[in-house]
Amino acid sequence: MESLYLLIPLSAGLVLLIIGVFGWAVNRGQFEDLEMEAERILADEAPPLDGDQALRKGGTEESPTRRSSPERGDC
Numbered sequence: 001m002e003s004l005y006l007l008i009p010l011s012a013g014l015v016l017l018i019i020g021v022f023g024w025a026v027n028r029g030q031f032e033d034l035e036m037e038a039e040r041i042l043a044d045e046a047p048p049l050d051g052d053q054a055l056r057k058g059g060t061e062e063s064p065t066r067r068s069s070p071e072r073g074d075c
Contacts, residue, residue, distance in 0.1 A: 025031065
């Protein structure tokens, strides 16, 4: 019975915290454009996150370990 004196205020505080975070997300516009996010996964080509990923997809650039150097005589 004594544990209820602790658990009820803690659960009420947790509910208020969750409602506050949800209200903050709604006011900040987190739920504005849900259709675009649903269609983004269906797009054919996603833009690369960085330049290194774009080079790996193209395959035209040599890897740094396989480059020939004049001092090694690989020309």
